[in-house]
Amino acid sequence: MTTGSPGNNTPLIEARGLHTFYGDSHILHGIDITIHKSETVSLIGRNGMGKTTTLRTLIGLAPPRQGTIKVHGRDIKKSKVHKIVHQGIAYVPDDRGIFPNLSLYENLIMAARSGPNGRDDWPLSRVLDLFPRLKERMGHMGNQLSGGEQQMLTIGRALMTNPDLILLDEATEGLAPKLRKIIWAVIKQIKKAGIATVIVDKDIKTLLEISDRNIIIEKGKIIYDGDSEKLIKEPEILKKYVGV
Amino acid sequence: MEFSFYLIQLLNGIQYGFLLFLVASGLTLVFGIMDVINLAHGSFYMIGAYLAFWLTGIFGSLFLGIVLAIPLAVALGFVVERLAIAYLYKKGHLHQVLLTYALILIFDEAQRFLWGNDSHGVDIPAALSGSITLTDIQVYPVYRLFVSFVCIVIGVGMFYVIQKTKLGMTIRAGASNRQMTQALGINIERLFTIVFSLGVGLAAFAGMIAAPIDSLYPGMGDNILIISLVVVVIGGIGSIKGAFVGAMIIGVSSIFGKTLFPSMASIVVYAMMAGILIWKPQGLFKSA
Numbered sequence: 001m002t003t004g005s006p007g008n009n010t011p012l013i014e015a016r017g018l019h020t021f022y023g024d025s026h027i028l029h030g031i032d033i034t035i036h037k038s039e040t041v042s043l044i045g046r047n048g049m050g051k052t053t054t055l056r057t058l059i060g061l062a063p064p065r066q067g068t069i070k071v072h073g074r075d076i077k078k079s080k081v082h083k084i085v086h087q088g089i090a091y092v093p094d095d096r097g098i099f100p101n102l103s104l105y106e107n108l109i110m111a112a113r114s115g116p117n118g119r120d121d122w123p124l125s126r127v128l129d130l131f132p133r134l135k136e137r138m139g140h141m142g143n144q145l146s147g148g149e150q151q152m153l154t155i156g157r158a159l160m161t162n163p164d165l166i167l168l169d170e171a172t173e174g175l176a177p178k179l180r181k182i183i184w185a186v187i188k189q190i191k192k193a194g195i196a197t198v199i200v201d202k203d204i205k206t207l208l209e210i211s212d213r214n215i216i217i218e219k220g221k222i223i224y225d226g227d228s229e230k231l232i233k234e235p236e237i238l239k240k241y242v243g244v
Numbered sequence: 245m246e247f248s249f250y251l252i253q254l255l256n257g258i259q260y261g262f263l264l265f266l267v268a269s270g271l272t273l274v275f276g277i278m279d280v281i282n283l284a285h286g287s288f289y290m291i292g293a294y295l296a297f298w299l300t301g302i303f304g305s306l307f308l309g310i311v312l313a314i315p316l317a318v319a320l321g322f323v324v325e326r327l328a329i330a331y332l333y334k335k336g337h338l339h340q341v342l343l344t345y346a347l348i349l350i351f352d353e354a355q356r357f358l359w360g361n362d363s364h365g366v367d368i369p370a371a372l373s374g375s376i377t378l379t380d381i382q383v384y385p386v387y388r389l390f391v392s393f394v395c396i397v398i399g400v401g402m403f404y405v406i407q408k409t410k411l412g413m414t415i416r417a418g419a420s421n422r423q424m425t426q427a428l429g430i431n432i433e434r435l436f437t438i439v440f441s442l443g444v445g446l447a448a449f450a451g452m453i454a455a456p457i458d459s460l461y462p463g464m465g466d467n468i469l470i471i472s473l474v475v476v477v478i479g480g481i482g483s484i485k486g487a488f489v490g491a492m493i494i495g496v497s498s499i500f501g502k503t504l505f506p507s508m509a510s511i512v513v514y515a516m517m518a519g520i521l522i523w524k525p526q527g528l529f530k531s532a
């Protein structure tokens with residue numbers, strides 16, 4: 001059993017029976033999600049099925065009405081958003097969340113901190129090595145950046161909080177093919193660095209290739225949770241629920 | 245009337261504008277970042293003035309009085325935020341207006357209880373009581389220049405904090421996207437407490453240094469509140485730069501209005517606001 005004291009096998013996140021509402025609309029209907037250390041997980045589902053809501057629920061931006069969430073084995077039910085993410089979680093939202101009135105440099109460093117166990121693996125120089133393009137734009141304001149630069153910035157900003165886990169919503173949405181390639185390459189590097197990720201994206205093929213495990217969500221319920229090899233062998237599942 | 249007359253009016257207008265800026269900057273930040281309409285903001289100006297009056301009376305020195313009054317004012321801001329304002333973050337503007345209006349009544353009553361209904365004055369410190377000769381017949385009081393100078397120093401300091409420090413970055417970030425700021429691990433409630441307390445400190449400080457040139461009377465915070473709301477709306481809600489420009493526009497035009505068109509003085513400010521809002525409905529500047 002892995003419950004109890006946070007040992008090495010304790011999942012980063014262990015969520016059970018999440019029910020999330022927006023006002024009166026019931027969006028998540030009993031979601032169970034477990035994310036282990038260094039795991040790359042894709043969250044797949046058609047439009048409006050609850051992927052974004054799931055990510056927002058996990059970090060407390062959309063607190064669940066029912067269910068439990070443990071981070072490193074500790075219940076975070078009553079915790080504020082900033083307390084939850086300080087456990088080593090970074091959030092890259094679908095709209096990127098770049099502050100338009102802060103410079104690129106300020107966007108990068110405003111939240112920079114060492115990880116929950118004092119780890120300091122991602123100084124500015126390493127983030128800039130990963131995204132050389134950002135180097136030339138340091139003084140530009142957030143609202144002067146292209147979509148690709150914003151996506152690099154939001155991932156770079158996430159890394160500068162030295163997370164154990166990055167929740168990446170719409171990782172390559174709206175980017176030109178060349179930029180998508182750059183972002184996927186970076187995600188592979190992040191994987192190599194041992195950081196766990198939960199990725200939402202429309203590019204199912206690349207997701208299957210990159211991720212260790214896939215979760216399919218349908219109308220606020222998880223209808224599939226298994227490793228990529230298994231899913232590749234069962235293409236009818238993807239056809240049925242995702243349409244590819 | 246000659247040039248020096250206009251120069252004096254202009255200097256008075258600028259000095260008044262600086263004081264308005266100190267009050268309005270806190271108001272606009274609290275509104276822009278915390279989304280709270282704080283009608284009691286003018287009361288802190290009044291409280292600052294009375295604190296200066298009280299402490300100067302005890303210690304015989306305005307400077308010492310102010311030095312002691314500032315931490316008291318900031319502490320009051322902290323207590324008010326924790327005990328009252330913190331309940332408003334998830335409420336609508338109607339709740340905010342009602343609760344902060346109640347605060348005005350409480351502060352006004354406390355003022356009457358402690359210092360009575362008579363109006364009071366504070367002497368200009370001897371070191372700054374002189375005048376500068378502008379022409380043979382026109383002089384300008386040194387203390388008013390001193391007030392402008394101090395406001396410039398504070399304005400520059402504020403600008404530095406907001407533009408150059410990590411606290412300033414998080415304040416600007418919080419003003420533009422509260423959820424993302426939290427999701428990055430910033431304790432937004434603590435940020436609100438800091439911003440509110442500092443805003444109270446600035447308003448109270450304006451009341452303190454204005455005490456020797458403005459008389460102290462019950463309800464003196466109401467007038468400054470209304471003018472400051474005009475400044476915030478003109479400048480653009482949440483914008484410090486806007487608060488500065490708005491305060492200068494209102495400061496100068498209200499002083500000139502009073503001397504050039506005394507019969508219409510009270511509407512000059514609102515006419516100004518109406519004109520600017522027709523031109524720019526969102527105010528002159530964007531948030532932070």
Ligand SMILES: Nc1ncnc2c1ncn2[C@@H]1O[C@H](COP(=O)(O)OP(=O)(O)OP(=O)(O)O)[C@@H](O)[C@H]1O
Nearest residue numbers: 022025027045046047048049050051052053054094
């Ligand atoms: N703020 C909100 N208020 C009310 N309903 C919402 C809100 N945000 C999302 N929803 C609804 O919740 C459901 C799930 O939305 P969610 O954004 O989680 O889906 P998604 O899987 O991320 O979709 P997409 O692929 O379009 O990003 C949708 O039906 C959506 O309309």
Ligand SMILES: [Mg+2]
Nearest residue numbers: 051052053094
């Ligand atoms: Mg989504």
